[in-house]
Amino acid sequence: xxxxxxxxxxxxxxxxxxxxxxxxxxxxxxxxxxxxxxxxxxxxxxxxxxxxxxxxxxxxxxxxxxxxxxxxxxxxxxxxxxxxxxxxxxxxxxxxxxxxxxxxxxxxxxxxxxxxxxxxxxxxxxxxxxxxxxxxxxxxxxxxxxxxxxxxxxxxxxxxxxxxxxxxxxxxxxxxxxxxxxxxxxxxxxxxxxxxxxxxxxxxxxxxxxxxxxxxxxxxxxxxxxxxxxxxxxxxx
Amino acid sequence: xxxxxxxxxxxxxxxxxxxxxxxxxxxxxxxxxxxxxxxxxxxxxxxxxxxxxxxxxxxxxxxxxxxxxxxxxxxxxxxxxxxxxxxxxxxxxxxxxxxxxxxxxxxxxxxxxxxxxxxxxxxxxxxxxxxxxxxxxxxxxxxxxxxxxxxxxxxxxxxxxxxxxxxxxxxxxxxxxxxxxxxxxxxxxxxxxxxxxxxxxxxxxxxxxxxxxxxxxxxxxxxxxxxxxxxxxxx
Amino acid sequence: xxxxxxxxxxxxxxxxxxxxxxxxxxxxxxxxxxxxxxxxxxxxxxxxxxxxxxxxxxxxxxxxxxxxxxxxxxxxxxxxxxxxxxxxxxxxxxxxxxxxxxxxxxxxxxxxxxxxxxxxxxxxxxxxxxxxxxxxxxxxxxxxxxxxxxxxxxxxxxxxxxxxxxxxxxxxxxxxxxxxxxxxxxxxxxxxxxxxxxxxxxxxxxxxxxxxxxxxxxxxxxxxxxxxxxxxxxx
Amino acid sequence: xxxxxxxxxxxxxxxxxxxxxxxxxxxxxxxxxxxxxxxxxxxxxxxxxxxxxxxxxxxxxxxxxxxxxxxxxxxxxxxxxxxxxxxxxxxxxxxxxxxxxxxxxxxxxxxxxxxxxxxxxxxxxxxxxxxxxxxxxxxxxxxxxxxxxxxxxxxxxxxxxxxxxxxxxxxxxxxxxxxxxxxxxxxxxxxxxxxxxxxxxxxx
Ligand SMILES: Nc1ncnc2c1ncn2[C@@H]1O[C@H](COP(=O)(O)OP(=O)(O)OP(=O)(O)O)[C@@H](O)[C@H]1O
Ligand SMILES: Nc1ncnc2c1ncn2[C@@H]1O[C@H](COP(=O)(O)OP(=O)(O)OP(=O)(O)O)[C@@H](O)[C@H]1O
Ligand SMILES: [Mg+2]
Ligand SMILES: [Mg+2]
Numbered sequence: 001x002x003x004x005x006x007x008x009x010x011x012x013x014x015x016x017x018x019x020x021x022x023x024x025x026x027x028x029x030x031x032x033x034x035x036x037x038x039x040x041x042x043x044x045x046x047x048x049x050x051x052x053x054x055x056x057x058x059x060x061x062x063x064x065x066x067x068x069x070x071x072x073x074x075x076x077x078x079x080x081x082x083x084x085x086x087x088x089x090x091x092x093x094x095x096x097x098x099x100x101x102x103x104x105x106x107x108x109x110x111x112x113x114x115x116x117x118x119x120x121x122x123x124x125x126x127x128x129x130x131x132x133x134x135x136x137x138x139x140x141x142x143x144x145x146x147x148x149x150x151x152x153x154x155x156x157x158x159x160x161x162x163x164x165x166x167x168x169x170x171x172x173x174x175x176x177x178x179x180x181x182x183x184x185x186x187x188x189x190x191x192x193x194x195x196x197x198x199x200x201x202x203x204x205x206x207x208x209x210x211x212x213x214x215x216x217x218x219x220x221x222x223x224x225x226x227x228x229x230x231x232x233x234x235x236x237x
Numbered sequence: 238x239x240x241x242x243x244x245x246x247x248x249x250x251x252x253x254x255x256x257x258x259x260x261x262x263x264x265x266x267x268x269x270x271x272x273x274x275x276x277x278x279x280x281x282x283x284x285x286x287x288x289x290x291x292x293x294x295x296x297x298x299x300x301x302x303x304x305x306x307x308x309x310x311x312x313x314x315x316x317x318x319x320x321x322x323x324x325x326x327x328x329x330x331x332x333x334x335x336x337x338x339x340x341x342x343x344x345x346x347x348x349x350x351x352x353x354x355x356x357x358x359x360x361x362x363x364x365x366x367x368x369x370x371x372x373x374x375x376x377x378x379x380x381x382x383x384x385x386x387x388x389x390x391x392x393x394x395x396x397x398x399x400x401x402x403x404x405x406x407x408x409x410x411x412x413x414x415x416x417x418x419x420x421x422x423x424x425x426x427x428x429x430x431x432x433x434x435x436x437x438x439x440x441x442x443x444x445x446x447x448x449x450x451x452x453x454x455x456x457x458x459x460x461x462x463x464x465x466x467x468x469x470x471x472x
Numbered sequence: 473x474x475x476x477x478x479x480x481x482x483x484x485x486x487x488x489x490x491x492x493x494x495x496x497x498x499x500x501x502x503x504x505x506x507x508x509x510x511x512x513x514x515x516x517x518x519x520x521x522x523x524x525x526x527x528x529x530x531x532x533x534x535x536x537x538x539x540x541x542x543x544x545x546x547x548x549x550x551x552x553x554x555x556x557x558x559x560x561x562x563x564x565x566x567x568x569x570x571x572x573x574x575x576x577x578x579x580x581x582x583x584x585x586x587x588x589x590x591x592x593x594x595x596x597x598x599x600x601x602x603x604x605x606x607x608x609x610x611x612x613x614x615x616x617x618x619x620x621x622x623x624x625x626x627x628x629x630x631x632x633x634x635x636x637x638x639x640x641x642x643x644x645x646x647x648x649x650x651x652x653x654x655x656x657x658x659x660x661x662x663x664x665x666x667x668x669x670x671x672x673x674x675x676x677x678x679x680x681x682x683x684x685x686x687x688x689x690x691x692x693x694x695x696x697x698x699x700x701x702x703x704x705x706x707x
Numbered sequence: 708x709x710x711x712x713x714x715x716x717x718x719x720x721x722x723x724x725x726x727x728x729x730x731x732x733x734x735x736x737x738x739x740x741x742x743x744x745x746x747x748x749x750x751x752x753x754x755x756x757x758x759x760x761x762x763x764x765x766x767x768x769x770x771x772x773x774x775x776x777x778x779x780x781x782x783x784x785x786x787x788x789x790x791x792x793x794x795x796x797x798x799x800x801x802x803x804x805x806x807x808x809x810x811x812x813x814x815x816x817x818x819x820x821x822x823x824x825x826x827x828x829x830x831x832x833x834x835x836x837x838x839x840x841x842x843x844x845x846x847x848x849x850x851x852x853x854x855x856x857x858x859x860x861x862x863x864x865x866x867x868x869x870x871x872x873x874x875x876x877x878x879x880x881x882x883x884x885x886x887x888x889x890x891x892x893x894x895x896x897x898x899x900x901x902x903x904x905x906x907x908x909x910x911x
Contacts, residue, residue, distance in 0.1 A: 099714030117332035138748025175893020185753035200344035276642035
């Protein structure tokens with residue numbers, strides 16, 4: 001049902017839902033939000049990759065989870081050598097974990113399966129500034145192409161016996177690799193611009209026209225907004 | 238009747254070095270002109286300067302009877318010349334195939350509906366209508382080549398300029414491509430290292446060599462070859 | 473004496489789809505094995521899995537008598553196998569030619585001075601010593617191909633694996649390349665669509681077709697061809 | 708390392724970041740005329756790809772940020788380019804970070820733009836390779852340090868509970884500074900030899 005919804009609605013709903021979650025302050029409501037997010041993922045049809053994404057934590061998030069229990073003041077619940085873990089600190093770490101996970105799940109459920117290369121018309125319809133939108137579309141179009149180029153270059157390095165280590169040869173070689181990727185990217189940029197000129201481009205980028213919104217789309221929007229308002233209200237009362 | 242493309246005594250330099258000089262070239266309606274020559278001779282450079290991407294240093298370029306020297310003048314002529322680039326990845330810049338194919342017609346002032354219709358027609362003409370909604374950069378090399386060509390056909394150009402159209406195309410897609418080019422009613426300038434392809438399609442040939450463009454002839458005669466051949470052991 | 477390369481019942485998948493299965497291949501010292509087959513048959517994939525860039529799904533790969541399955545094991549064998557990629561642009565990444573050619577020897581533990589010396593020697597062996605200080609990115613297609621090959625020769629490998637070595641190479645550079653390969657004392661695996669080149673160089677051939685690797689024979693006999701040829705008008 | 712997910716920062720920090728980011732992106736877009744969009748977009752894609760490479764530094768390895776380099780090559784267009792890259796990461800990798808897009812854009816782009824504007828002219832005019840390498844390395848290292856400080860500040864401003872974490876966090880940026888300095892120097896050296904034009908901001 002979500003996969004068939006209008007991409008405009010999905011993007012706006014995701015933004016509102018995540019904004020609401022980010023402002024939660026209490027543990028039980030955050031847990032409820034997390035449960036709602038799981039429900040949403042199930043409705044959307046869970047993707048196996050999603051659970052891997054959940055395990056991906058940024059370095060400093062890990063730092064946050066590890067240090068918060070020991071650095072925040074409060075009743076001590078456990079000691080680890082000279083360190084004392086407070087219950088307030090542990091609650092705070094749990095709160096953050098729930099909110100971050102709920103956000104990641106919500107985003108995955110609502111917009112995780114949209115191909116960035118197809119977002120041009122959607123962002124255009126959402127009145128995103130024209131130049132920014134074209135920059136976005138162009139970048140999305142070329143990321144995979146350039147990634148493949150970079151992959152093949154680094155494979156050629158491996159095939160010639162390269163092994164990375166902490167030394168100048170490695171840093172210089174990686175510098176060459178990224179430098180070559182950039183130089184080739186610049187060449188390509190020039191030729192792409194020429195290809196556009198050759199097909200009569202005169203500064204007006206044509207976007208596909210999106211179909212009108214259906215009742216189904218508005219219902220999705222309304223339910224996401226209602227959930228957002230509900231959890232925020234519960235949180236503050 | 239005026240020639241479609243007419244170059245008189247054109248000189249072209251790249252990065253300061255003269256690549257071609259004294260180039261005379263005329264393309265008449267219905268002609269299929271092959272340009273052949275070694276690597277780095279300047280074939281691609283010549284095609285680029287015909288559509289004004291590479292400024293000519295001297296001489297005159299007339300497209301469809303009109304003198305072209307400024308970007309403005311070239312811009313008017315470009316939609317009538319479909320230029321297939323040597324590398325397909327440079328030419329497919331829209332996310333989906335149909336958007337890419339409709340890009341030319343849209344620039345020529347078609348409405349979105351008309352442009353899509355012309356795009357679909359061009360794709361179907363090449364037998365690849367089923368690719369319309371695909372993401373363009375996830376196609377195979379041969380499919381990309383055909384989509385680029387469909388993008389040109391959708392503009393309904395008077396002249397096609399093809400820079401190594403058979404590059405990276407496998408047998409099946411190659412057959413479709415040849416058929417489509419055979420059926421194209423307009424004139425054509427063709428760069429290719431694939432002699433069989435050139436022999437089959439071209440009506441006239443010129444050779445780019447040592448900075449010059451020289452007329453060539455296409456003969457037909459029999460040869461006796463003696464060489465080693467690879468056969469499947471089970472043959 | 474053990475074989476240089478020995479594949480037993482190897483299966484290779486790419487992006488989930490099986491490309492090759494039940495592959496048996498043995499390369500002995502002094503052999504020049506040609507792999508031929510249509511676009512997308514899996515020739516490049518097979519070469520990549522021999523050096524461990526594409527993990528084999530099943531079967532065993534032995535290089536120089538040692539079983540290879542982990543990245544570590546392949547890493548030890550790679551400097552002894554010079555792999556020429558299908559696209560030269562994917563292989564040249566250092567700013568100047570000499571740096572690129574010296575990259576392999578540097579990885580093998582040579583000092584900078586030794587590596588440069590071996591690089592210069594390899595370039596001169598191919599008759600392109602004059603390119604040493606050029607920016608690698610700005611070479612012509614044929615020159616790039618020869619520089620890539622020099623980068624492999626500088627590692628003094630026991631086996632060369634060449635993926636379409638004559639791609640985009642013009643006549644003059646093609647002659648140098650053939651000569652250098654003729655003179656190379658080690659063994660060779662050769663992928664090419666250029667039948668003349670294969671016929672001239674290979675001692676044995678195999679065909680990749682419909683997911684299988686099949687032995688082939690090389691015959692010699694005469695043919696009569698009839699086709700159209702392009703001649704310079706002045707010839 | 709510089710990417711703050713949703714659900715951590717307070718509303719004032721989110722809004723403040725959003726406002727500064729909007730100003731920076733707006734400025735960048737004004738410098739980005741039609742002809743420059745392919746160049747900026749494809750460069751942004753290349754830098755995005757470059758930043759996926761993990762470089763060994765001592766016992767650990769770091770992912771590059773390359774924002775100093777972006778500043779040198781793109782000037783103020785770095786703001787929209789970083790925003791595009793973050794948006795793509797959100798969509799492609801599902802790390803989250805939709806509400807923090809503004810803050811993250813500022814944290815990542817601002818130091819690169821500032822240090823490249825200060826040292827860029829000297830890099831382009833540098834007479835010898837060593838001087839150029841040192842300056843480029845400096846831009847790389849300072850941009851990373853700036854990003855580290857801004858990330859720490861975003862956390863500390865959101866809640867005083869985060870202050871201890873924020874100070875530990877800055878220490879974790881040191882290896883990245885080292886790696887980034889060497890790599891930026893190497894890339895700038897490469898570009899100066901192969902394509903010196905590339906060191907001029909896309910918008911000029
Ligand atoms: N971007 C460039 N900048 C400067 N010089 C260039 C550039 N591209 C090509 N050249 C030079 O211009 C000359 C002609 O190149 P061109 O690409 O037109 O050759 P070509 O005949 O198309 O060769 P090929 O068969 O390899 O495609 C070559 O000498 C080449 O070195
Ligand atoms: N990067 C890739 N990801 C997924 N599949 C791929 C990739 N590259 C190639 N393939 C698939 O693997 C198969 C074998 O490709 P391969 O490149 O080995 O063919 P090849 O015999 O070398 O063809 P060619 O003569 O065109 O070089 C093809 O069906 C192709 O679609
Ligand atoms: Mg060419
Ligand atoms: Mg291949």
